[in-house]
Amino acid sequence: MRIILIFAALFSLLATQYSVAKSVREVPSGNRLSRQPAIPSGSKNRTVAKKTSFDRKYEKIKKLLEKDRNLQNRIKRVSKAYKIDPIHIVGALVGEHTFNVDVYDTFQSYYVKAIAYATNNFTFEYDGEKVMDFVNREEFAKCKDIKGSYALWSCRENVWQKKFRGKKVDGKRYPKDRFSAVFFQPFFAGQTFGLGQLNPLTALKLTDKVSSVSRHKKLNANKAKDVYKTIMDPNTTLSYMAALIRVSIDAYKKKAKLDISKNPGITATLYNLGNPEARAVRHARSGRRYPRENYYGWFVNKHEKELREIVKKW
Structure with missing residues (x-):
């Protein structure tokens, strides 16, 4: 019985891997x-x-x-x-x-x-404000607890795109340009x-x-x-x-x-x-x-x- 269960589990694993591989073109x-x-x-x-x-x-x-x-x-x-x-x-x-x-x-x-x-x-920096001070603003709060540099900086880049790029925030107008180009x-x-x-x-x-x-x-x-x-x-x-x-x-x-x-x-x-x-x-x-x-x-x-x-x- 134990051998049968082992083979069943192995077959299930192989079938799952095959299904995943097959789904990727x-x-x-x-x-x-x-x-x-x-x-x-x-x-x-x-x-x-x-x-x-x-x-x-x-x-x-x-x-x-x-x-x-x-x-x-x-x-x-x-x-x-x-x-x-x-x-x-x-x-x-x-x-x-x-x-x-x-x-x-x-x-x-x-x-x-x-x-x-x-x-x-x-x-x-941009206009005298260092980027690490900038991303500590409340607009970036949702990025605060993200782990991993790729996800973290991608989140910050998205916040820039949605809330700052080409917009006026707290009386300051920001360039209509990419985060990487500005800072x-x-x-x-x-x-x-x-x-x-x-x-x-x-x-x-x-x-x-x-x-x-x-x-x-x-x-x-x-x-x-x-x-x-x-x-x-x-x-x-x-x-x-x-x-x-x-x-x-x-x-x-x-x-x-x-x-x-x-x-x-x-x-x-x-x-x-x-x-x-x-x-x-x-x-x-x-x-x-x-x-x-x-x-x-x-x-x-x-x-x-x-x-x-x-x-x-x-």
Whole structure:
């Protein structure tokens, strides 16, 4: 009887796992759209201003991925730690450095920049009010007891969006702009940094996960210099890139019942747009079978075969 009960329990467990696995659809590789979506004017203008082209920028990041052994080894290492295919990190790097900024010629160059930022003194604030004082206002009370950096900062970001963005509160008018642009970019709005082109708010969201997996020191919004150094340092920024991709894959599996791990264009799209959990929820409600890539992810999928050949040689 005992053996029968054990086999019955085992069968039940396997059946449950099969049912869960069956309910998650795999998003196939490749693009859903036949043509690349429109590239934003800001990306075009930056490229023209630098007297270059998207093709030349792509060739430059591709060359770095082909030649720099240090970069290759670190991508492999963090990919293994976060249980993702290295193609996802490669896709995000290609997207950022084709459509955002030119990549430096060597992995080592990013260390120089990281050291330069570490010498600056600045804070995360808006109009003289530090961000940690700001999020202690009563409007953020519902976020107070939330555990986990990702959920906590996402809650604060949502409160900003609903109660402060473009609104007048206590006699003060707040900008109609993103939380990250208003409080977390003291040099100029829209600026992202380092090899992974991350912004500080994204890093603060991911700090618990990165600390848990990679054992890097947790970030603190009161220590802006440390946050910038972390996202400028190529060693730590790759961990944050991998963590963001892992979060995106998990969010779509949990909230949209979709496995996007075989489509680097979709993970690249989410890396570019941010807020993967909210996007997964919206997709689940949309009724569409599969998510669609944006201009950035479309480009990654177009070059997937070539990029996978590079990774195979590492």
